[in-house]
Amino acid sequence: MRLGPVFREAVEIHLVEGHGFAVYFYLMILLAPVVFLTLFLPSLDTQVWVGPAQLFKVSAVAAMILIVYFSLRVANQEFAPWRFLPLRRWLVERKVTLAEMARAHLAILSLQILLLILLSAPLLIWAGAIARVRTGAMISVFLLIFFYALAYGVWGLAALALWERKSEIRQVFVRALFIAAMFVSAALYLPLNPIAFLLSFLGEKEMAPLVVLGRRWPADAAHFIFHILVLGSGWLTYRRALGKEIDS
């Protein structure tokens, strides 16, 4: 599969020129102290061990929040934005098709998420080993983090396509979306919230089912259907916005 010039441009800017290294630096400089202090600092409560027992939970949640946040910002081209060619130029002047553009954006988003996960992997794996977390659970957590980062990161692409020339709107949008997804969603229905879901998954605790019009949906199903809808709607919005760009 050829990923075309859009993907190469992103790789050149992020990895060859090193503009993406800032993301990796921020991730590590935030994640490493969180993991270490969780291990080192005493618990606040007699029943809830925030120390080694909770090390993997806390580390996984911190990594997930950071990776989702930076995925949104990378997809939104917030790092070295002046280096990227405008979408319109790719689509109209360079004759890149909509499908090629979408494929390239999705590939670079996936690559960035993968790199962020790889960078945080040693810390998370050590935390898992200390907290005696099963290998299967650790692998599941990595897959979940990738899934969340992709589901929300797609909305970074959508914001880019919708308001390419209005960077302030884009930035406000992705941050608002991030806060809503990570924190406000817990107020609506707890299992929708990725943090709550991750904690319940690692704590092997059942979450309350979703009851809609008298029909009960298992919390897991509700969670994944919601996030697949988030991913799907983000992708559709992005494709429609790219289409509008061509039409205009």
Place this chain on the structure above:
Amino acid sequence: MSFSITKAALAFCLRPTLILLLFSPLYAAEVTLDVQIGFHGLFQLDRPFPIKIEVVNQGPPVEGTVEAAVWKGGGAKGSGAFAVYHRRRLLVGAGARKSASFTIDPGSISRPLVVSFRGPGSSVSKEIDLRRYFAPAPLILLLTESNLSAVFPLNSGAANPLVAVSPEELPSDARAYGGVAAVVFYEPSLRELSGAQSGALEAWLASGGKVIVLGSMHYALYQESALARFLPVRVTGLRNFSALPGVQKAYGQSAPPLTNIPAQVSTLVEGTSVIEEQGIPILAQASRAKGKILYLALDVGRPPLSRWEGLPRLFRDLLASPGESPTAPPPAWDEAIFSQLLLNPSLTSSYVPVRAFFAGTFFYLTGLGFLTWLWQGRRLSGRALGVSFLSIVIFSSCGGYLYFNRGGNIPDGVLLTSTLLEPLPDGYVEASSNVALFSTLRREYDLVLESGWTDFEPLARRAAGAEDNGLVVEEEGGRPRFRTSLKEWDYRLFRARSVSRFPVRVEFETQPNKRVLKVANQSARDLTECWMILPGERVSLGDIPSGSVRVREFPLAAAAADGRAAQGDLREILFNDPMRALLLRYSYFPREQGRPVGAALFFGWVQGGPRGVSVEDERVSARDFTLIRALFPLGEEEE
């Protein structure tokens, strides 16, 4: 020829099933259980008691597990109920019977005791309603081989049931005496008593039991070493007394006078003579740690004494329960205290690899930084960068995982024992041991209770379910093993108690112008970081090595002068190990008990002190703390 698969399958499955159904009940019925509760069917409510399960096998030899299941906790105790399973493996020969004895301590008798035997091909169980067997008062055990005991008015007017037992019926576990007020010896032969039975009796006596030895005409029985070690006297013979004015005066002033009474002749070895006739002890008493031994030289089973009207009064006096000796409050122990200890860095470092984690993180980040530097300086090609990055990530992840999960210094569990020793007379100490077992992974642990330790009890966890709280007691080879399973980063608390010899004598004397403390450490252990706390005075005594005596004088005038400057506050005392300060503050002298007011307090740490519980597993690290303390009440004027 027609062939039906359905019919063939049915025939194939049904035949063996029918055979199995026909024969399996017959086979199972070959093993029956005979259960003896308490002492001849009696036990005291809310106290541990023995049970004996006899497996009667009328079939081929069978090997299986005998189990007695009781429930503890729950209800008014404010914690979740949990089951305690007492188990022992038994091999019962063909047409034979074998028994297993357990000491059980059900939390309530409203739930039945469930006993069972399970082996390959045989499974029998039985539910026993304990409400039919309990007595509200402690029992009196009469140990005799004489048939004259029936005439004893031992429990006349008392609520204590009297149970006559033979020596072989005595339990081998000191805990089984929990509901026994006194053991009375009359013409017993203790030659057949096993070492475990003898040890259990001594342990119970030392921890507050009472032994009454009634004399007999067969005085030779009392010269046997097995019995002689319980006597405060050495029996040498028999003599007829024309009168016993001392006994008459004490117990039979309105009764006809005693004449021509045979009594054992003896010399006092320990304790005191309460009643003497012609220099011969008639009634003598001695203490054994917290316990008491009474010796009566008279033969109460035979005339003329057996018909004497003063006998019931004499027995009432002998059996009177001794007043509770004042004891210092036991060390506090609960989840809040344990969590304080667990989170202390000095203990945390024993199970959390903080340094290794920090070093790993540092080297990983340094490696990434170095790669970035190489890349920005164009010293690496894109491919080399990719390969190097992946190598660092994979090597760090795998190496760290193997180190932290399999290797490193993370133990499977941490066993923390904190023991408080309180000196008793005669070189004994009462030891209260608080035990915590903390697990870093999900597994089972076997805790071994050392001999002489009793009252081992798990503290029920409020947050845990009944299945998590369950405890299996395996009583093989004399030392009970308590098996408990813990989840990862879970813990469980226990208590144990013992009275044993530990010859450290602490004496404190107040003289007109000074106070004098004398500590004689005749034990094999060193005492370290010893302190003396007096009102307004706090004095470090340093270490007191094994075999040494330390005498220290405290002038009264100096104490009054320094009173304001040096308050006797225990919380301000610092130790080399911060865990000691935490234990002192939260467990030995908790805030609610406060600082001992109006008393002088001596304490010191015992190096390698007695430990009641151990885990024989090298993957479990152990931390022991033992404190010996002695409290001396001061006069009112000194407070």
